[in-house]
Amino acid sequence: MRKYMKYEIKGSYKFILGIIAIVLIASTIIQLNISKQIKFDMTGSGTEIRGFGAFMLVISMLVIFGAFLTAFFQIIGSFRKELYEDRGYLTFTLPLTGNKILGAKLIVAIIWFTTLGVSIVLYNLLFAMILYGPQWSDFVNFIKEAIRMVNSSFLSVGIVSGLSAIMTLILIYFSMALSRVSVRNKKIGGLWFIIFIILSSLSSYLMYSVSEAIPYFLSLDSFKIFHSYELNFLSNVTMGQVIVFGNNFDAYINIFGVLSLIVISIGAFLTTGYLIEKKIDL
Structure with a gap:
């Protein structure tokens, strides 16, 4: 490697x-x-x-x-x-x-x-x-x-942004491999992008649904876990977001939202590896 x-x-x-x-x-x-x-x-x-x-x-x-x-x-x-x-x-x-x-x-x-x-x-x-x-x-x-x-809010944003960027890269690679397997030897330029948009939308919807259904948030400032009703959020914040901000711009990471992001990334990574190893016809 x-x-x-x-x-x-x-x-x-x-x-x-x-x-x-x-x-x-x-x-x-x-x-x-x-x-x-x-x-x-x-x-x-x-x-x-x-x-x-x-x-x-x-x-x-x-x-x-x-x-x-x-x-x-x-x-x-x-x-x-x-x-x-x-x-x-x-x-x-x-x-x-x-x-x-x-x-x-x-x-x-x-x-x-x-x-x-x-x-x-x-x-x-x-x-x-x-x-x-x-x-x-x-x-x-x-x-x-x-x-x-630079405080816990910047760190929280950095962690979530980094994980999101990695998931995006993995989904792109997964989309390319899936398009290659789907059409075999035919070269269709934009098919992988369409697949990526679909997968990205489904992943975002899944993370939003999980975050909204299980609204438990982690504060990196105190390393305490809070339920949504214990926190005061900005007026435009929804519970489905992976990271939210309080009235003092304190950042809180939705635990299960981030876990779903990690699970999606690992799943897409392993599936892409399987397609490369077992399904790609040379």
Whole structure:
């Protein structure tokens, strides 16, 4: 499995590095425009970024969004290529189980998405240090204050978001494998996406129903379990949500909602591994 992961990384690192380079260039343009606007505000000139500068600012933001979207489709697309193209013969004849093949692809995908995020954050922090010079100490103090503000609510959102992202990746891989098995050797481009939309909707409905039926919530702040009637929620909150917020924006995780999310992810993972190992015709 480790060798297969190395093979996956070796086959995609050049593309990921290219995406990172594009995003960093776009981030540089955005920071330069922001710095220019700050200087205008400090001098009291009342000037705003207009014309070509504003155009480049918007284009840079679109480039970053497009780069992340391209990276996403490239990463998940490598699995689809192995299902329909000749490279699949090599992959599916390796002495690896379907679960190991899928696990390797999932881990590599998480590594690349994490690399993209971390590299952008670190680059922008370092570039800000160079760009703002003497003002950097104030910027550092702002970051420290922001870190102090990170509490159980941020942690709760991070946990649920991470689990949801992993489930989404697994459902995408499951949809691709299921479409390959369903149509055999026929290549129907958008079928996997239709299957994914259906599976994603059913999963969301199941999690919502479970969360609403068993409204027990965990607070990571006190590690206590509460029933819904013990909590004061924001006015627009429904019991079917996996994570909810109280009146003080305290986050509470629906225990059984998260458990259903994990069960769906494990079930889809194991089923995809089975399809890869037993049902894919080379």
